[in-house]
Each structure stands twice: as C-alpha cells, then as structure tokens.
Amino acid sequence: xxxxxxxxxxxxxxxxxxxxxxxxxxxxxxxxxxxxxxxxxxxxxxxxxxxxxxxxxxxxxxxxxxxxxxxxxxxxxxxxxxxxxxxxxxxxxxxxxxxxxxxxxxxxxxxxxxxxxxxxxxxxxxxxxxxxxxxxxxxxxxxxxxxxxxxxxxxxxxxxxxxxxxxxxxxxxxxxxxxxxxxxxxxxxxxxxxxxxxxxxxxxxxxxxxxxxxxxxxxxxxxxxxxxxxxxxxxxxxxxxxxxxxxxxxxxxxxxxxxxxxxxxxxxxxxxxxxxxxxxxxxxxxxxxxxxxxxxxxxxxxxxxxxxxxxxxxxxxxxxxxxxxxxxxxxxxxxxxxxxxxxxxxxxxxxxxxxxxxxxxxxxxxxxxxxxxxxxxxxxxxxxxxxxxxxxxxxxxxxxxxxxxxxxxxxxxxxxxxxxxxxxxxxxxxxxxxxxxxxxxxxxxxxxxxxxxxxxxxxxxxxx
Amino acid sequence: xxxxxxxxxxxxxxxxxxxxxxxxxxxxxxxxxxxxxxxxxxxxxxxxxxxxxxxxxxxxxxxxxxxxxxxxxxxxxxxxxxxxxxxxxxxxxxxxxxxxxxxxxxxxxxxxxxxxxxxxxxxxxxxxxxxxxxxxxxxxxxx
Numbered sequence: 001x002x003x004x005x006x007x008x009x010x011x012x013x014x015x016x017x018x019x020x021x022x023x024x025x026x027x028x029x030x031x032x033x034x035x036x037x038x039x040x041x042x043x044x045x046x047x048x049x050x051x052x053x054x055x056x057x058x059x060x061x062x063x064x065x066x067x068x069x070x071x072x073x074x075x076x077x078x079x080x081x082x083x084x085x086x087x088x089x090x091x092x093x094x095x096x097x098x099x100x101x102x103x104x105x106x107x108x109x110x111x112x113x114x115x116x117x118x119x120x121x122x123x124x125x126x127x128x129x130x131x132x133x134x135x136x137x138x139x140x141x142x143x144x145x146x147x148x149x150x151x152x153x154x155x156x157x158x159x160x161x162x163x164x165x166x167x168x169x170x171x172x173x174x175x176x177x178x179x180x181x182x183x184x185x186x187x188x189x190x191x192x193x194x195x196x197x198x199x200x201x202x203x204x205x206x207x208x209x210x211x212x213x214x215x216x217x218x219x220x221x222x223x224x225x226x227x228x229x230x231x232x233x234x235x236x237x238x239x240x241x242x243x244x245x246x247x248x249x250x251x252x253x254x255x256x257x258x259x260x261x262x263x264x265x266x267x268x269x270x271x272x273x274x275x276x277x278x279x280x281x282x283x284x285x286x287x288x289x290x291x292x293x294x295x296x297x298x299x300x301x302x303x304x305x306x307x308x309x310x311x312x313x314x315x316x317x318x319x320x321x322x323x324x325x326x327x328x329x330x331x332x333x334x335x336x337x338x339x340x341x342x343x344x345x346x347x348x349x350x351x352x353x354x355x356x357x358x359x360x361x362x363x364x365x366x367x368x369x370x371x372x373x374x375x376x377x378x379x380x381x382x383x384x385x386x387x388x389x390x391x392x393x394x395x396x397x398x399x400x401x402x403x404x405x406x407x408x409x410x411x412x413x414x415x416x417x418x419x420x421x422x423x424x425x426x427x428x429x430x431x432x433x434x435x436x437x438x439x440x441x442x443x444x445x446x447x448x449x450x451x452x453x454x455x456x457x458x459x460x461x462x463x464x
Numbered sequence: 465x466x467x468x469x470x471x472x473x474x475x476x477x478x479x480x481x482x483x484x485x486x487x488x489x490x491x492x493x494x495x496x497x498x499x500x501x502x503x504x505x506x507x508x509x510x511x512x513x514x515x516x517x518x519x520x521x522x523x524x525x526x527x528x529x530x531x532x533x534x535x536x537x538x539x540x541x542x543x544x545x546x547x548x549x550x551x552x553x554x555x556x557x558x559x560x561x562x563x564x565x566x567x568x569x570x571x572x573x574x575x576x577x578x579x580x581x582x583x584x585x586x587x588x589x590x591x592x593x594x595x596x597x598x599x600x601x602x603x604x605x606x607x
Contacts, residue, residue, distance in 0.1 A: 222527070408473065409529070410527065410528065410529040410530065412529065413471075413473040413529035413531055414531055415471035415508065415510070415531040415533050416562075421503075443473075443505065443506055444475055444506070445475050445480070445506070445528070445529055446527050448475050
C-alpha cells in the first residue's frame with residue numbers, strides 16, 4: 001500500500017489472459033476499460049435529455065426526407081412538432097421488415113446516393129433482401145457502438161483480432177471490423193471457414209480476440225482439440241460472438257474449453273447491424289443498449305402497447321442518429337425485457353436481457369407454444385449431451401410431431417441399448433417437463449449434427 | 465478367458481460405418497469379427513480386432529463415442545449341430561445371452577452380463593473358449 005491508500009500492485013493489466021474476468025469476479029470494475037465514460041456512465045436524466053433532443057431531430061429529418069414516412073405520418077395525423085417528450089414516440093408509426101422490402105432498394109434512403117459510403121443487406125428468406133446504406137456519420141456511430149461493446153469484454157487497442165465472420169453483405173463482418181479497427185486493434189480478416197487454417201492463424205499471428213458465431217467458435221475449439229492444440233496456453237483471450245443467440249450453457253462451455261472470456265452483442269441490419277447492445281462482465285445475461293444512439297420500447301407483441309418496465313415483450317427500436325436510412329419504431333420481433341437500474345460495471349445505459357427467442361420463431365406443437373430456446377435450455381442442463389441440436393417438426397397422421405436430435409458426448413455412450421434407451425427417455429422426460437408437450441428424442445453420434453460457419457439452423461419445420 | 469470388443473455409436477446413415485473402417489485401414493487394424501445392430505435411429509457396431517486398445521485410440525481421436533468391453537469367444541467345431549449344442553449348454557446353465565455374433569462361423573462372440581461367472585460355468589462344459597491369442601493363431605494367415 002502506498003501513502004495514498006492505493007495499492008499499486010492491484011493495477012490490473014486486462015490484456016493478460018483471464019485478468020478481465022478475474023477483475024470482474026472480484027468486483028474491481030474500476031480496473032476495466034470503458035470506451036466513452038462520459039456517455040456510457042452519464043446520469044439517467046442526461047441520457048433522456050440526449051435522447052429527446054436527438055429524437056426530435058431524427059423525426060424531423062425522417063419526415064422531411066422520406067416520402068414513405070411522410071405519407072404514413074400524414075395518414076395518422078402526426079407532425080414532427082407533435083414530438084415533445086420521449087413518450088411521444090408512441091404517436092409514430094411502427095416499421096416492419098415489409099417496409100424495407102416494399103421500398104427495395106433505395107426507397108427509404110434519406111440522403112443522395114452520392115453521400116452513401118457503404119451498402120449492406122440481410123438475406124430475406126422470401127423475396128427481396130433488406131438493403132441498408134450508411135453515410136460517413138452512420139459509419140462513425142456504428143464504429144462507436146462496436147468499440148464500446150468490445151471494451152465491455154476487455155478488448156484493448158493492443159489486441160489482435162481474428163475475424164471469423166464472413167464479410168460480404170452481412171453487417172457482422174465489416175461492422176465489427178471497422179469498430180475494432182477504430183479502437184486501435186490489429187485486424188486479421190480471416191473470414192469464415194477453413195477451420196484448420198483458422199487455428200494455424202491464431203498460432204502464427206498470436207491472435208488474442210476471435211470474432212465468430214458461437215456455433216463456429218465451438219467448432220474451432222473442437223477441431224483445435226482434435227489437432228492437439230492447447231487452448232489453455234493459446235494467446236487467445238476473448239471471444240466476441242454474434243450472428244445468432246448464444247445460450248448461457250454454450251458460452252460457459254466455450255469459455256472453459258477454450259480458456260477465454262466470451263461476450264455477445266445484439267443488433268440487426270434494419271437498425272444498423274451489430275452493436276445496438278453489448279454484454280459487460282458484471283451480468284452475463286444482460287446487454288447495455290447504446291441509449292444515446294437508440295431509443296427502446298418494449299411492447300406487447302400482439303397489441304403493440306408498451307409493457308411495464310422490466311417485463312418481457314417485443315423490443316422496438318428507433319435509431320436516433322441514423323442519417324442515410326432512418327427507421328422509426330422498428331418491430332424487431334425479438335422478445336426481451338429492459339431494466340434501467342445502475343449496473344455494477346459503472347455503466348448507466350439500460351440493459352436488455354439477452355434475446356433468446358423471437359415472437360416469430362415460436363412453434364405451435366399440438367396447440368402448445370414452444371420456443372427453440374426452451375429446448376436449448378433443457379439440453380444445456382443435461383450433462384451427457386453437447387450443445388448441438390436440431391428440432392424437426394412434421395405432421396404424422398394429422399398430428400404435429402416434434403423430434404429433438406441431440407448429440408451425445410463420447411463418454412455418454414455405453415454398449416447397452418438398455419442404458420442408451422434409458423438415457424434417451426431421461427432426455428425426453430426433461431424436455432416434456434419444460435415444454436409441456438411430448439417430443440421424440442433421437443440420440444446422434446458426436447459430431448453428427450452439421451456444424452456451420454454462420455448461423456446455426458436449429459429448426460426444420462416440415463409441416464404444410 | 466475373454467476377448468476385448470469395441471462398440472461404436474453410429475447414426476444409421478450411409479457412409480458412417482465406412483468412415484470407421486477407412487480409419488482402421490489407415491491405422492492397419494485388422495477386423496476379425498463384427499456385428500452391426502440398430503434401433504431405427506442409431507446403431508451400435510461392435511468389432512473384435514487384432515489390437516483393441518489401438519483401435520479405440522484411433523476412434524477416440526476421431527471424436528467417436530466408443531466403449532471397450534469383454535465378450536466370451538467360443539470356438540465351435542465345424543460340423544452340423546454344434547451351434548445348437550453350445551447354445552443348449554448355455555441355456556441349460558441359465559446364462560442369458562445379451563447378443564451374439566460370429567467371427568467366422570466357427571468362432572462366435574457371446575455377450576452375457578457377468579463374463580467371469582460365465583467363464584467359470586463354461587470351464588467344465590464341453591465347449592471350447594478362445595482368447596485373443598487363440599484367434600490370432602487360428603486366423604492369422606488365413607485369407
């Protein structure tokens with residue numbers, strides 16, 4: 001201890017493997033980096049003031065420049081001048097995916113295309129893709145959001161970041177790339193796929209941060225283990241995940257097997273891309289929303305009416321700083337809850353619970369609502385199976401039948417059909433107790449469920 | 465006197481058994497007998513090989529779910545009625561056969577719950593038990 005009472009030895013170097021998580025677990029959040037302390041830790045009053053000022057300007061910007069919104073607001077009898085408080089956002093029209101699809105490609109753009117510096121798109125499962133554009137200002141905001149969430153995970157400018165997202169039209173690759181570069185990191189644009197080469201690159205370049213979907217990260221982990229690569233002594237320290245939801249069990253598994261700390265973030269192409277919210281190390285199930293850039297609402301997915309703070313509902317987002325393609329009250333279809341109390345990490349921005357299910361990925365099995373995330377939760381609680389699974393829904397003799405394919409761990413196997421059947425029955429029993437509907441369980445050999453380099457496709461609905 | 469057996473958990477799909485066999489070829493492992501059974505969704509393939517430990521290592525390295533266990537191996541004279549005679553003895557002594565398969569028709573692998581107990585019982589019966597060495601001596605060099 002020095003005379004000032006500050007123990008110099010306590011200064012933590014977060015670039016050391018394991019240090020950031022250890023500091024967080026010890027409650028030493030003052031030792032962890034915050035990218036923009038003035039904004040991220042400002043008072044709730046100040047945040048609301050920033051939001052209101054930006055909301056008024058954003059609505060004006062949108063009304064003046066985008067005919068689609070002008071017509072919509074005129075039909076509803078709403079003028080930009082009607083927006084005087086944050087709650088007045090409820091007077092504005094909702095925007096759905098269809099608005100972007102119907103105006104493909106440039107119908108919602110608010111700036112001349114000369115001013116647009118980048119285009120991204122999300123592949124639509126039906127019809128035209130969703131196309132979004134960014135001007136210089138939008139790119140700055142985006143990078144800002146990414147730099148913040150990277151530092152929440154303990155990423156520092158000296159880090160070497162291997163990007164194992166695909167680049168291309170997908171927002172994840174370039175979005176993370178620019179933001180991490182803005183932070184000062186050395187980017188290694190590996191792209192997705194060629195797993196053995198990914199591991200070779202980690203070794204050759206001394207990669208410290210891996211950006212990937214959690215499913216692909218686990219695959220990299222498994223391939224590395226098979227190659228005899230020692231993750232415990234690897235330079236890799238942080239995993240930044242995205243592209244798909246990361247259930248807690250999967251994250252824990254990757255953290256313990258790869259000896260890294262993993263966080264994931266939330267975002268969607270329609271409102272920007274990744275970076276709308278990010279996970280700090282204080283509460284691993286919550287993500288701080290960049291509230292100076294996004295106004296959030298949580299509504300009842302059926303009625304569109306806001307639910308009380310802290311309750312589950314559909315997340316609705318209004319970007320507050322989006323110039324090239326402004327979007328008002330975007331219906332995400334993602335189910336979450338948002339709280340505004342102060343976080344132990346020191347940040348004051350509201351936190352949303354990690355999105356585990358979407359209002360539109362709900363399956364109805366013989367009249368019962370089932371979310372794939374429930375299946376995921378049950379499976380991750382069972383010792384003998386891996387986090388890989390698939391759900392197949394089909395109609396058999398006029399009835400819905402749901403089959404859950406789950407991969408067993410090598411050590412679960414016993415040379416007895418009796419024991420394997422008992423294990424299968426146990427898995428089925430556990431699933432039924434949570435889903436409240438009977439499912440068929442199929443045990444699959446280790447590695448038998450296809451690994452993807454992008455988003456894992458967990459559900460195959462063969463009905464209709 | 466029993467012999468080691470390797471069981472592999474495999475999905476019943478084209479190419480899955482082939483993958484295992486290719487790995488055995490690669491590692492120069494000789495398969496002396498095998499049986500594949502299935503429950504519709506998945507299958508268990510059981511092998512008796514010349515080097516069970518090494519075969520198991522090969523499969524583990526591939527990430528396979530495997531189990532090594534012991535089975536009895538009985539040698540039958542090659543004449544009519546031998547299988548009936550041997551199974552008759554096993555039935556009379558109240559041993560329950562969990563599964564059985566033949567290596568070549570005159571060597572059959574038999575799995576029961578309690579291998580040492582079964583060995584004890586069969587020792588004094590007119591059946592010939594074989595161990596890995598016997599199988600090797602008999603089968604090595606036979607095309």
